[in-house]
Amino acid sequence: MREPVRGGRKVLGGLAFAVGRTAAESRHELLSVRGHSVAWMVPFLMLTAIAVADVATNVFQIVAWTVLVPGVAAALCGVRGTAVFAVLSLVVYILADNVWRHRDETGLPGLMLVVIGGLVAVVAAAFRVAGEQRMLHMRDIAETTQRTVLRPLPAGFGGLDHAAVYLAADSEARVGGDFYDIQPGPHGTRVLLGDVQGKGLGAVDAAAALLGTFREAAYHEADLAVVAGHLEIRMLRHRAHTAALGGADGDRFATAVLVGFRLDQPDAVEIVNFGHEPPLAVGPGGVRPLPVTGGLPLGMSELTPGSVLPVARAALAADETLLLVTDGVTEARDPDGAFYPHGEAVVAAVAGDPSDTSPQRLVNVVRDGTLRHCRGRLGDDTTVFAVRRAGRPPVWP
Structure with missing residues (x-):
């Protein structure tokens, strides 16, 4: 056989x-548990760690690192997931500036950086997902051609x-x-x-x-x-x-x-x-x-x-x-x-x-x-x- x-x-x-598996399929398999994707956990844990570190220390404004979270999500999650983390990053940043208030406010420049970083990440995720879909479509075309021209043994x-x-x-x-x-x-x-x-x-x-x-x-x-x-x-x-x-x-x-x-x-x-x-x-x-x-x-x-x-x-x-x-x-x-x-x-x-x-x-x-x-x-x-x-x-x- x-x-x-x-x-x-x-x-x-x-x-x-x-x-052979595409890069997207390999990444999905690596970040899956019993068939369910856990890719969202990477940016979630990253955002949580930034928030905790910002609350626990006032040495420097580590909350500014939230701008990195949507970028990580863009590499691992879909467009919707990336958008969710862009919003969550913005919420954490606003909370750090206006609720926790254990240090000087970062102000409007930092806020704009998080907003722009989130938008760029969403766009990047859209381009990545579209490219992966094109690759999978080409594979489906090749496999359909295979089944049409060739026979199983x-x-x-x-x-x-x-x-x-x-x-x-x-x-x-x-x-x-x-x-x-x-x-x-x-x-x-x-x-x-x-x-x-x-x-x-x-x-x-x-x-x-x-x-x-x-x-x-x-x-x-x-x-x-x-x-x-x-x-x-x-x-x-x-x-x-x-x-x-x-x-x-x-x-x-x-x-x-x-x-x-x-x-x-x-x-x-x-x-x-x-x-x-x-x-x-x-x-x-x-x-x-x-x-x-x-x-x-x-x-x-x-x-x-x-x-x-x-x-x-x-x-x-x-x-x-x-x-x-x-x-x-x-x-x-x-x-x-x-x-x-x-x-x-x-x-x-x-x-x-x-x-x-x-x-x-x-x-x-x-x-x-x-x-x-x-x-x-x-x-x-x-x-x-x-x-x-x-x-x-x-x-x-």
């Missing part, structure tokens, strides 16, 4: 979308147990060029994972085009090489269309791994590698890279015209999980510039518990190890995808 990662990212369907889809996670290099990003999917059909179940070169909407557009072609070709074509050929042609057509529209990404390409689980080969898989990191077979007996050679990335067939796409056949036992990652994992660096030892980390994890090589556990191992290695500073969008035969025949319409 797929793993939604709240507080980090979530993957639904085949195209990877980041749903049901548990056990195509006779495969599966799990995946996506980590965005930009925590505020909503879309990326990493993609994956599972397509069952009369010729077996096909799996695709890839990474479109570049970022932004152009990469998303190319990934969506490849996914659409994969879903049709993987269902109808009996030969995995023909499916691979359709993907290559689709990438070339997409580039031509983009160039005809005047786009600057007419030379875009994509690395990918195409895997076929044939019905008549329960102990093996077919693989076409388009210049991508080879998958790992992970089972109770250990970890091994599948012996497949990497061909050219999708969109580069013009460099070798007339060449035939190689389809490799590799053994894969029923208790082995196929682990696929994008280069965000293998190219993750620590502060000293060292790459993340992906293979060694998986080997160590399996050695620690050979009995558990489930897709979900492997995805968690790679995700956590990558983030620890790079201290949470990813240099590229990252997808981890794991599949294993579920021991039941695939269901296809």
Whole structure:
């Protein structure tokens, strides 16, 4: 199954979308107790402390510090909350000048400073809230696009147990060029994972085009090489269309791994590698890279015209999980510039518990190890995808 990662990212369907928390969401979670916001307590305690300190001492006019309270509220509370604290600050200031009278009055200049400070804080809060609402609106648009273009993957889809996670290099990003999917059909179940070169909407557009072609070709074509050929042609057509529209990404390409689980080969898989990191077979007996050679990335067939796409056949036992990652994992660096030892980390994890090589556990191992290695500073969008035969025949319409 797929793993939604709240507080980090979530993957639904085949195209990877980041749903990292915004600064507003992180602040709200930090200043919440059992789902209820306690952000108002910060300026309230500050105002109380100022009032108490002003009453308890006459060394200096600490009541003038009330001008800071609306500013703090503007950073944490909504517009109404900020306005309330602006009024409360003004009331405390007036009380200190006209009721407590334990020192000289601060006079009109101090009063005007508190009034102006409160007004500025309310305006600042309005701008901040409006900006946060725009950001949330853009996220909703991206997620709606995701649900419209992409489909969720049901548990056990195509006779495969599966799990995946996506980590965005930009925590505020909503879309990326990493993609994956599972397509069952009369010729077996096909799996695709890839990474479109570049970022932004152009990469998303190319990934969506490849996914659409994969879903049709993987269902109808009996030969995995023909499916691979359709993907290559689709990438070339997409580039031509983009160039005809005047786009600057007419030379875009994509690395990918195409895997076929044939019905008549329960102990093996077919693989076409388009210049991508080879998958790992992970089972109770250990970890091994599948012996497949990497061909050219999708969109580069013009460099070798007339060449035939190689389809490799590799053994894969029923208790082995196929682990696929994008280069965000293998190219993750620590502060000293060292790459993340992906293979060694998986080997160590399996050695620690050979009995558990489930897709979900492997995805968690790679995700956590990558983030620890790079201290949470990813240099590229990252997808981890794991599949294993579920021991039941695939269901296809």
